[in-house]
Amino acid sequence: MPNPQPTVDPAEVARFDALGAQWWDEKGKMAPLHAMNPARLAFLRDALVRRFGRDPGALRPLKGLSILDIGCGGGLLSEPLARMGAKVTGIDPAAGNVDVARAHAAEAGLDIEYFPITAEELLARGARFDAVVALEVVEHVADVGLFVRTAGALVAEGGALVLSTLNRTPKSFALAIVGAEYVLRWLPPGTHRWEKFITPDELEATLAGAGFAVSEKAGMVYDPLKSAFRLSTDMDVNYFMVAERG
C-alpha cells in the first residue's frame, strides 16, 4: 500500500507530539517560536493585507480570508490569525499537537478548525484556501519538494503561499544550532539538523518547480539586547517567502 503521509519524518513528528503544555509556555521548549511571534505575525498581516487589498488599519484586517496553517503545532499562529478575522484551519500530523491547539482555542473562545492530518491528506479531500502558511515546518519534513507542491496545490486561484524556515549558512550553524541548542540551551539539542536547512535559492527553485513565483522575501534576526526578533533584509538565518502561482 502506498505511504499515505509521504512528507512525514516519524521521528520529527514524535518529538513535537510529546510537547503537550510546553507549546504555550513562553519560557518552555517552544520559547523561540513565542519570541518570533510579534515579528512574524506583523510580516504575515502586512503581506496578506497587501496581497488581498485589505485595510491595514482595520481591527480585523483579514476578515473572511480562509487561511490554512500547515504544521500548526499548538496553534501559536492560528490563534492570532483568527483574531485578525481570518477563517483558520490548522492541521498537524501530530495528534497531540492538535489536542493542545483545540483545547487552547476553546479556552480562548476562538473558532478554529483543527485536524490531525498532513497536507497531502487534506489535499485528497479537495480543500482550497486563500492563503496557505507553513512557518518553521519545511526543515522538519521528509520530502521538501512534495511538501511544497502539496502546499501549493492547496492554494486557491489568486491566493498566496507563505513559508518560513532556516537558511543553511555558517551563521545559521553558529546561531541556530550551536548557540540556540548548546550554549543558550534555548532548544533541546537535536531539535534541528543543519544539513536539512534550505537556502533561499533552493526554496525559490523548489517553489518554481511547484509552479509558484516568489513575490516577497524577508529575513528575521534575533536582537539579544532586546531578547526579541525583528524583521530584516538579512536572510542568513531565519527567512520568509511569499509566493504566488507564476
Ligand SMILES: C[S@@+](CC[C@H](N)C(=O)[O-])C[C@H]1O[C@@H](n2cnc3c(N)ncnc32)[C@H](O)[C@@H]1O
Ligand atoms: C517548529 S514547529 C512549528 C509550529 C508552528 N508552525 C509555529 O510556527 O508555531 C513544526 C511543526 O511542523 C509539524 N510537522 C512536522 N512534519 C510535518 C509534515 N510533514 N507536515 C505538516 N506538519 C509537519 C510538527 O508536528 C510541528 O508541529
Ligand SMILES: [Mg+2]
Ligand atoms: Mg524548526
